Amino acid sequence: MRKSFIRFCVAAMLLCSFSLPVQAAGNSDGMDKLVVTQASKQMIHNGTSVLADQPLTATKGVTYVAARSLMKELFGTIVYDAKTKSYALKFGDKELKFTAGKAAYSLNGVAKGNAAGAPYVFKGTLMVPLKTVATNFGITLIAVPKTQNLELTWGTKPSAKFSVSNVNPYAEQTEVYYTNLSYHPRGLKIVDERWENNNTVFEQEGIYTVSHWVQDETGAWSDAYTVTVTVKPPNQPPVAAFTTDKDSYKMGELIQYADQSTDDENRISSRVWTNNAKGFFVAGPQTITLTVTDANGAVGEISKTINIEDETLHSQEEFNLLYTDIGDKFGISGPDVLTFPTINYDIISQTQTLIRANSPETIVEEGIYYEDDVSGNVRFLVHNYNSRSTAVKVYIIATNYNTADANVQIGPMGIGGPNPYVSSVARAVAGNFMTSKLNPKYSNVSVPAGQSKVLLTDYSSKTMRPGDVLSMFADVVMDKQLHIQVVVVDANRDVLSYLPTLKVLDSHDRHIRGTFEDANRIMVVNRTIGDVKSRMILADNIVDTRLSGIDKTTNTPVINSGNYGVMYTLRLNSVQPNTAIVVNPRGGYYAGAFTVNGKVVYATNNSYLLNPNEVGMLYKTGDTTESVTIQFTPASGSSLPINLLFMPMPSTSVTSDTSVVSDANDISNP
Template identity: 60%
Template sequence: MKKSFTFLLLSALMMLSFQIPQSAHAEGSAGGLETLILVRDSNEMWHNGVTVNAPQPMTEVKGVTYVAAKAFMHEIYGKVAYDSKSKKYTLTSGKNVLQLVADKSTYTINGATKSMTGAPYVLKGTLMLPIRVAAQSFGLTMRNLPATKQIELTWSNAPIAKFSVSELNPYAEQTPVRYTDESYHPSGLAIIEERWENNNDIFEQPGTYVVTHWVKDELGNWSEPYSVTITVKPANQPPVASFTIEKETYRMGEFITYTDLSTDDEDRIVSRVWTNAQRGFFEPGPQTVTLRVTDALGEVGEVSKTITITDETLYTKEEFDLLYTEPGEKFEMSGSSVLQWPTLSYNINDRQQTLIRANSPETIREEGIYYEDMVSGDVRFLLHNQNGRSKPVKIYIVLTNNNLEPATVRMGAKGMAGPNPIVSTVGKAVTGRFLESLLSPQYSYVQIPAGESRMIFQEYSDKAVKPGDVYSMFADVWMSAALDFKVVVVDAERDVISALPGLSILESDKVHVRGTFDNANRIMYVNQMVGDVKSRMVLADNAVDTRISGIDKTTGMPVLNAGNYGVLYTIQLNNVQPHTAIVLSPRGGHYAGAFTVNGKVVYTTSTSILRNTNELGMLYKTGDSAESVTITFTPANGSMLPINLLFMPLPTPKV
């Protein structure tokens, strides 16, 4: 009997001293509230009443209490990862991520940098973590129990219900509503069941609905309800298309005004498409005009009206277009007829301005140095390239100061456009933006210490140019000293400075132009009377308006600036007659650019391009008295030359 009692007592003591393996969690709380009790100077922890052991005891160092990180994270259903390269520990529990380095008092929690009292350290291979930082980072409630030398940590271990809604203001009977479940468990337990209220795919009636969601985890704990309020609007009504005209009968060449009176129940018409709404007709007979309007939900309304055009003529087609085409718009006329008009003579006065045209090779097929030189003073850069590589690239302008003193670079007027696969879109935008910037330049400065390099126009270099895209820039700078510059292209993921020593100067493509040019500001004076008869001014033809010359500094060979791209033209017309239209005629093919006329930038055209010699762009119309007109432009990148300025007397108004 005594032997039996001794055996039972020893068995009981062995059971009491048995340690739960570190790989197993204590059983979760069925009520969703977890408790973890730590004992000072002891490696014992009680998780929901079950004893587990840490490899090192909870320890106090200089007033800061530390706990073994891996064992602690295990009990709050988290994990620890270590990156030997960066020596960084990453502690994760639920959606919270704590990152730290041993012996450093700064850490990040969910990306935000913070400081802690004390610092984590490694003890016999175990990371020791300040318990207060751990509690704050993972949303634990901490309570100090001095009488028992314990710290009590509690946290809710219930699942979190959450969802997003595709549309908070749907239309009754029309708008489908999607619900995206974003529920989760803070400790990573599985969610096994859910419950919804009012999660309708289509709401039949307008009104306010509260959609609510609950979820249950694998321990049987239900979340708190999560609710979103949806306000359902009455069913959307299609827009009502409506327009008026002043009368039902018009003469040929008589201007017609269309007044759009279309309405929508929510005032959300997003598209108005006119069919046959000509401002004037030039053939007799009936003409049907249609207006189709579409609201934000795709509902459509349409209306048509028929007007009668008589066989009486008020204005010819040419007269009508001259009178009613606004600056920035275009009209059609026989391009060949222009060549019979007399040409205006003008005086040319070239002003000093260094132009760097880095346009060859125009198509980027390899990494390298696309142009380099040493320049000082006033410099204009013209960059225009298309990415012909199979991967994105970036384009840089790198300045190097090889002088013994620091240098200053002032960046002024600039125009940048792209990347975009349509060359005419890029060319028109970059030209217009440069001219607009010239009207009110915004200056910025870069200081380059002696013996160092800097990149300028970082905003241009920041954009990656995708394969097939065109990228373009005009930019004016001033340099206080002679600086070496390089136009460099590298693949977008590469660092240009580290790549530069291994890059070589690329050869020209023999088609496009690169070089350094002087006298790149051209002023033209026209003193004769303009507008009394039809006349034209020939520009960028290399006969009357000659090309400026320069040198390709990478080879030392002389070059001519074909097209004078990058040259800033200023045309001073000193005596333009009243009621004169100034019109752009492209002579080489398509043209998409911009012109500054008396201080206002006019695009050719504001909504399209001039596609051929039979399309003309209206630039300006003089008023009731003679005027002096100043036109500033630079030939648009990607457009074809030469061009003509046409001066056409406006017809006498008729009633």
């Protein structure tokens, strides 16, 4: 009985004396110390012994440590990302990322090359190269060969850190904000802080050192963290200034403006003119205003009044013909245009197959939007609007049912969109196609026998979001007959694997699809043009008839209303000196592009033609008779027919400005 009682007392004493594991206390000098031993799990942290998950291991001259055990003693964290199969080790404001089996690693998202050795997983434990971790975390590592120990030391004081919203503020004007980013490497609480020069608004210009200290819950203060703020003098508003070449003008006389505005930092961000017409047509005073704004929002404004004399130099029509830049527009009397005599022309048709896949124009379901068997010279016109609630892509797929491989040469191509503005898309696709025809880049796609290939991958890579419009013209040459399909599927699908499940959709709106032949037209005019006002009628289905074709999905005859996709070449062999050539829409609004004597001209540069009461300037001849060649294809989404007008200019005309906008992507939406 006595022996049993003694054994019980000894057991109780041992139980009471057992210490629960706690985090190692920091040293009084503000430094932590961790001692690890080769081939041992034992780690001594500030005099307290703990066991790692795996022994410290030397492999091929590289020492590896159990990552989770090490990070626990550093009071850091380790997180595994199953998606990327990577491990993130975070210590203070530094994060190392490793992948097992790979020596490459990163620090705070920046690739750092290769570690001392590739991390690996042993019995479920990530082993990382100790030297790489210590070096990147700023930990001192000392080897003690006699005892086979490695000693790691690091500071445990809190670390002050902050960011500044603006390190170059203006005195008296700019509000400056400071974001506290301080931390403690052991995760202790920050309980106090001190600042110097952390002004919200600096009253005087100069260079200021902003300093910050923080204190942790043990009473230890951090070192100072400093940021230099250079305060500039108060921002001065820009000075608006302009001149005109004269102070008094006749009606219809050109006014030249010279913007002479300045800013103390040369950072004028916008210039807004009011009433700065190129010319005026009513006698009396006219006040012009220029408002300029700098990058900081400060505004300067100036007005000037000029006098318009009661004497006419040019009528408004003459003035517009003389001074409207190429690619810009001006107003005209639409009914008066119909009184202009028409110019007759001969039409020479050229062999060209056109596939117009424009119905259903509105995408409401996945499917095959058109298909046919074609060969030789083929032009594609595809124009759609996405009405689905999901993003889609449109594909041109060629299937080779021949016994030999086929080759498709990809030639000129123009893409417009995707974006929600049909006029912008129409102008861009026409301009990009005409530009591509001037400088074509050819490539080849091989379609093996019995297989299918996606053609025109630049087009198919475009994702149409709900509400987007996407349009394309493309010329290709096929050396064998291929089965062509225009396919629309949700953007996340693999189109070739999903194709067998799709059906051919019905043509269910007023737009047209079909295959058309002889889709290139040359019109030659040898008579004199420009001696009187005259017009050329295009795509009206009376003078210029429309192409007939077949919807090969139903073998139904169709008419290409508007002749969309037809390439027109107008050869005007005798255009008089001082003749303006303008385009006038007769069916409604028009947004497109033309090539005139080898230069692309938009209708218009910054907008579109609204109705028959507007014209867009395409070209002005000089002081001699000229031959003028104009190429275009009717712009998708625009209304037909159009007229080209030839209008004599006053003999005092200046040399025409033939500058054009040649990149449709730079055109702003109307």
